[in-house]
Amino acid sequence: MSNKNKHKLHRKEYRHILLQNHAESRIVALREAPSVSRSDKEVIVYQSELDYLSRCILDCPHIETGGQLFGFYAAKGTPVVCYAIGPGPHANHQTAFFNQDIGYLQDIGDILTREYGLQHIGEWHSHHQLGLDRPSSHDAHTMHSSIDSLNLGRFLLCVGTIDGFAAKVNAFAFYENDPAHYSVKWNIKAQPSPYRHVIDDRLGSLLLHPHTLQPRLANMSISRISVAKDADVDYLLRAYNNI
Numbered sequence: 006m007s008n009k010n011k012h013k014l015h016r017k018e019y020r021h022i023l024l025q026n027h028a029e030s031r032i033v034a035l036r037e038a039p040s041v042s043r044s045d046k047e048v049i050v051y052q053s054e055l056d057y058l059s060r061c062i063l064d065c066p067h068i069e070t071g072g073q074l075f076g077f078y079a080a081k082g083t084p085v086v087c088y089a090i091g092p093g094p095h096a097n098h099q100t101a102f103f104n105q106d107i108g109y110l111q112d113i114g115d116i117l118t119r120e121y122g123l124q125h126i127g128e129w130h131s132h133h134q135l136g137l138d139r140p141s142s143h144d145a146h147t148m149h150s151s152i153d154s155l156n157l158g159r160f161l162l163c164v165g166t167i168d169g170f171a172a173k174v175n176a177f178a179f180y181e182n183d184p185a186h187y188s189v190k191w192n193i194k195a196q197p198s199p200y201r202h203v204i205d206d207r208l209g210s211l212l213l214h215p216h217t218l219q220p221r222l223a224n225m226s227i228s229r230i231s232v233a234k235d236a237d238v239d240y241l242l243r244a245y246n247n248i
């Protein structure tokens with residue numbers, strides 16, 4: 006049996022809810038509300054996933070692009086981003102909005118959830134050079150209404166921008182019953198996600214990778230970087246030149 010057919014057999018097990026009414030950011034998520042804690046001021050992420058986002062963002066300097074973040078919540082409620090995906094082959098990229106390729110997300114989300122136990126914990130999209138490094142009012146409205154209607158409890162939205170030759174990614178936390186949203190800083194594990202190569206190999210040709218090969222980040226909002234023994238410190242200093 007081909008991998009593609011296996012995906013189809015199990016697709017019904019991954020219950021997605023698709024919001025049809027939001028122009029900029031369609032959100033697809035499991036109908037499972039994670040535990041809600043507002044004590045966290047940071048999001049844990051592996052370097053490989055920020056690098057991946059930067060490459061996707063740099064692929065599209067003049068139009069929006071985006072994707073989803075998969076991971077879990079640590080014991081005290083801090084989100085942990087383990088695996089990020091970019092746009093699928095049929096995603097709709099426009100100057101001021103982005104719609105993910107829903108079939109792409111369903112196929113990949115099914116595998117990440119069912120086989121690896123990861124949750125869909127957030128979205129990301131790029132405002133490229135629009136001059137807005139935070140959620141638009143439309144983004145905020147979409148997030149709040151999605152959290153309410155899908156009983157998500159909480160959700161992350163990461164907004165990318167391009168400044169010169171580098172990407173910046175800002176993270177924001179949204180909560181149920183709270184009209185505000187909160188900027189959260191990156192707590193970076195400066196090494197590849199343990200899920201990255203394993204899942205890349207599993208998904209194979211199903212994945213659409215960014216064309217840009219060289220990750221470039223700058224001016225990130227950082228709470229902490231945990232440097233691995235063999236980390237490329239020069240790269241980290243370039244990427245996070247504001248620390």
Ligand SMILES: [Zn+2]
Pocket residue numbers: 029130132140141144
């Ligand atoms: Zn936006």
